[in-house]
Amino acid sequence: xxxxxxxxxxxxxxxxxxxxxxxxxxxxxxxxxxxxxxxxxxxxxxxxxxxxxxxxxxxxxxxxxxxxxxxxxxxxxxxxxxxxxxxxxxxxxxxxxxxxxxxxxxxxxxxxxxxxxxxxxxxxxxxxxxxxxxxxxxxxxxxxxxxxxxxxxxxxxxxxxxxxxxxxxxxxxxxxxxxxxxxxxxxxxxxxxxxxxxxxxxxxxxxxxxxxxxxxxxxxxxxxxxxxxxxxxxxxxxxxxxxxxxxxxxxxxxxxxxxxxxxxxxxxxxxxxxxxxxxxxxxxxxxxxxx
Ligand code: NAP
Numbered sequence: 001x002x003x004x005x006x007x008x009x010x011x012x013x014x015x016x017x018x019x020x021x022x023x024x025x026x027x028x029x030x031x032x033x034x035x036x037x038x039x040x041x042x043x044x045x046x047x048x049x050x051x052x053x054x055x056x057x058x059x060x061x062x063x064x065x066x067x068x069x070x071x072x073x074x075x076x077x078x079x080x081x082x083x084x085x086x087x088x089x090x091x092x093x094x095x096x097x098x099x100x101x102x103x104x105x106x107x108x109x110x111x112x113x114x115x116x117x118x119x120x121x122x123x124x125x126x127x128x129x130x131x132x133x134x135x136x137x138x139x140x141x142x143x144x145x146x147x148x149x150x151x152x153x154x155x156x157x158x159x160x161x162x163x164x165x166x167x168x169x170x171x172x173x174x175x176x177x178x179x180x181x182x183x184x185x186x187x188x189x190x191x192x193x194x195x196x197x198x199x200x201x202x203x204x205x206x207x208x209x210x211x212x213x214x215x216x217x218x219x220x221x222x223x224x225x226x227x228x229x230x231x232x233x234x235x236x237x238x239x240x241x242x243x244x245x246x247x248x249x250x251x252x253x254x255x256x257x258x259x260x261x262x263x264x265x266x267x268x269x270x271x272x273x274x275x276x277x278x279x280x281x282x283x284x285x286x287x288x289x290x291x
Contacts, residue, residue, distance in 0.1 A: 015067035053082035103169030124175035142170035190282035239274030
């Protein structure tokens, strides 16, 4: 049982299993979610306290953790009329953001927090809903070493590994780098499968070859059945991947593969695939291109 009191904002696909693991590990957690019904449901299931706004979330906590959609959501939770920064904060409180957002937003919020006498750390995660449920995320942080040590007991519950990479924003840069690699991998996998299929080698035949060969990865293995079954039920929605590629490009990642991926994602969004799983890149390319 830990004596650390945590305020947690964001009970989406990732936030809900992450909070669940912290509660099971003995942390005292208070939650806030914009859609109150999700917080109420977790209260009934786990007995967590519920705050009705971000400013109430930070009353009497040691740390506040955010797991929100994007930069706009994070800014709303910090700077909105009922936001975290609208009240006097517990001295020395640590604010950790685990969402995938821009390093620019991180540095802006870190400066605002410091002016209020509290500390900020970006700590986005690699791994999707299943690793979140299993406490197997990989956490990449930017901030002060002493804050990383304070957060370590929490990171140890949420993830299988955590790394401090540098100052505020370093975690965001690492996360954007990883997600560009992820997106390029999905597009490469899709194009290879479509090319083989159109030339008489089915996905059922090709994917085991990939998964038994040197290019196999957690991604190729976990997405093979989605391709074969045309099942694009979201685990990590395409719209969130498109957001991450936009953020990487805004940080200057203006390279051939990323630009191609970006066009694919924007076109797939225009076809209404934003809420489908990121593997729907395959569905889009299959419909649009005869390779
Ligand atoms: P999600 O299921 O869409 O949940 C997003 C959360 O943000 C919800 O709690 C939502 O509240 C809240 N939110 C959105 N806009 C808000 C606003 N303006 N004010 C207050 N709250 C707001 O997203 P997720 O899949 O949990 O992902 C969270 C973050 O982790 C994202 O940055 C994503 O890129 C990153 N990530 C996701 C995965 C994955 O596999 N899903 C993996 C690694 C990293 P409501 O309930 O009211 O909508």
